[in-house]
Amino acid sequence: MSMWTSLEPAAITVDPGSVASVRLRVRNTGDTVEEYRLRPVGDAADWTRVEPAVLRLYPGAEGTAQVVFAPPRTPDAVAGPTPFGIRVEPAEHPEIRDVVEGQVSVGPFAELRCELVPLAVRGRWRAKAAVAVDNLGNQPLTVSLSGRENGDALTVEPEPTSVQVAPGRAAFVQLTVRPGAVSWIGGTNKHPFTVSVLRAGVAEPNELRGTYIQPSVLPRWAMVVCSLLVAAALAFVALWFTAAPKVSTSAREKAGQAHKLPDKGEKPPAPPPPSKPPEEKPSEKPSEKPSEEPDGGGDKEEGPKAQTIRSHANGGWYLQANGGSQADGTQIGQSAQWTDDQFGRNQWWTIHHYPEDNTVALESGSAPGSVVQLKENTNEVELWKADPEQLKSGQLPPQQKWRLVDAGDGRTRIVNMRNQECLTDTQNDKGALSWKCSDGPNDVQDWKIAEGP
Structure with a gap:
C-alpha cells in the first residue's frame, strides 16, 4: 500500500484577520479502497482547517482538499514565516501515514495601548506615577517616553526613557514628578502635565495627560494657630513689664540678739546637752489599704483588632x-x-x-x-x-x-x-x-x- 501527496503552492502569505488557502492533492496508489483523514499540525494548527477533513478514494483515484489559513488579529499569530503541516493518515493502513509540510507567512500589524496610572498624583515635594504600555500587535515594539512640563512649574522624569515590548506583553515605566518650587503657604495647587509615548516608526506620539496636586507644607489652620500664639506671647510680655511684681520680706533682726564672735585663741563654749525628747505614745496600727491591683474584672481585648x-x-x-x-x-x-x-x-x-x-x-x-x-x-x-x-x-x-x-x-x-x-x-x-x-x-x-x- 502507498499514496502520493502534493501541496499547491507550498508557501503562502496571509494578513492577520484575512483568509488564504492552498490545495492539497492526495492519490491512492494502492489496490484497495482507502479513507484518508486530514488534520493540521504545527504552530499554525490553531487557526488552520482542512476542507474536507476526510477523502475516500478508489485505487488509482485522486482527491483534493483545501487548506484554509485564518490567522486572528491578535498577538497569538506572530508576524513572519511559520511552518505548517497536514497529517494524511489512511484508515486501513495507518502505518503509512505522512505529513505534508509547507510554510505560511503572517503579515505584521502594530497596535499600542498606553495608560497613565494614576491620572492624579499628590505630594508636597514630589510624586510617583507609572505608564502602562501594552503591545496588542504581533511584532515587538520599541517605545520612547518623554515628559512635557507646564512651563517651569513641574519636571516629569520617566525611568527608563525607552522600552521594548514583546507581542502580547506589557511594560511599566516609572514617572517622577517634581514641582519647580515648594509651596509653603497657600492651600493646594494643581499643575497639569503631559507624557508623550512615541512608537518607533510613527511620527505622532500618544499623549497622556495627568494632574499633579501639590498641597502646601503649612496648612491655613496652622498659620492661624501660629498667629494666635504669637499674639498671646506678645500680650503676656507686655503685661509682665507693665505690672512687674515687687518682692519684699518681713524678716528683721531682733534687738539685743547680736552675737559676739570669740576672740582669737578663745575656745567657743560647749553647746548645751540636747534635751530628752518626750516619750511617744505607741500609735495605733494603721489600717491596711485595700489592694489597688486589678482583679481581672476589667475589659480584656480578645481576637484581632x-x-x-x-x-x-x-x-x-x-x-x-x-x-x-x-x-x-x-x-x-x-x-x-x-x-x-x-x-x-x-x-x-x-x-x-x-x-x-x-x-x-x-x-x-x-x-x-x-x-x-x-x-x-x-x-x-x-x-x-x-x-x-x-x-x-x-x-x-x-x-x-x-x-x-x-x-x-x-x-x-x-x-x-x-x-x-x-x-x-x-x-x-x-x-x-x-x-x-x-x-x-x-x-x-x-x-x-x-x-x-
Whole structure:
C-alpha cells in the first residue's frame, strides 16, 4: 500500500484577520479502497482547517482538499514565516501515514495601548506615577517616553526613557514628578502635565495627560494657630513689664540678739546637752489599704483588632471595599481620603493570623465574614463571602489567603498564596491588583498596617 501527496503552492502569505488557502492533492496508489483523514499540525494548527477533513478514494483515484489559513488579529499569530503541516493518515493502513509540510507567512500589524496610572498624583515635594504600555500587535515594539512640563512649574522624569515590548506583553515605566518650587503657604495647587509615548516608526506620539496636586507644607489652620500664639506671647510680655511684681520680706533682726564672735585663741563654749525628747505614745496600727491591683474584672481585648491598610504611594492611600458594598465580587480599591463610617467602615480590616502556616485573611469591616481574594483566573482583587468554619480554622482556599512580609522601614508586603504576587495599589477607580513583587522598596506594593488613620 502507498499514496502520493502534493501541496499547491507550498508557501503562502496571509494578513492577520484575512483568509488564504492552498490545495492539497492526495492519490491512492494502492489496490484497495482507502479513507484518508486530514488534520493540521504545527504552530499554525490553531487557526488552520482542512476542507474536507476526510477523502475516500478508489485505487488509482485522486482527491483534493483545501487548506484554509485564518490567522486572528491578535498577538497569538506572530508576524513572519511559520511552518505548517497536514497529517494524511489512511484508515486501513495507518502505518503509512505522512505529513505534508509547507510554510505560511503572517503579515505584521502594530497596535499600542498606553495608560497613565494614576491620572492624579499628590505630594508636597514630589510624586510617583507609572505608564502602562501594552503591545496588542504581533511584532515587538520599541517605545520612547518623554515628559512635557507646564512651563517651569513641574519636571516629569520617566525611568527608563525607552522600552521594548514583546507581542502580547506589557511594560511599566516609572514617572517622577517634581514641582519647580515648594509651596509653603497657600492651600493646594494643581499643575497639569503631559507624557508623550512615541512608537518607533510613527511620527505622532500618544499623549497622556495627568494632574499633579501639590498641597502646601503649612496648612491655613496652622498659620492661624501660629498667629494666635504669637499674639498671646506678645500680650503676656507686655503685661509682665507693665505690672512687674515687687518682692519684699518681713524678716528683721531682733534687738539685743547680736552675737559676739570669740576672740582669737578663745575656745567657743560647749553647746548645751540636747534635751530628752518626750516619750511617744505607741500609735495605733494603721489600717491596711485595700489592694489597688486589678482583679481581672476589667475589659480584656480578645481576637484581632480592626485596622487600616495604607500604601506608601502619594501620602498613603487607604485600601477599601469600593462603595461600602457587601456583595460578592465587590472590587477592592483604594482612596486618598479617609471616609471612616461614610460607607459602613469599608476602610477597616480585621486581620486573622494563622500561625500554623504563617498566613492571614483580610476581613472587611463593612461586610463581616467577607474576605479579600483574587478573582478566578485573573489578578483582580475582590471581596467574597468566606466559609465561617474555614475563616476560623484557616483552611481557606489559596486565593483567600495572604502572607505578610516585612519590607523594612515600617513597610509590609501582602503576598497572595495562589500566585505569590504582591497586592499592588493602582490608585484609581479600577481597583487593586496583584502584581509580580519588585526588588527593593516600591511605594505601590509597600503597605502600612495601623489601628487608625
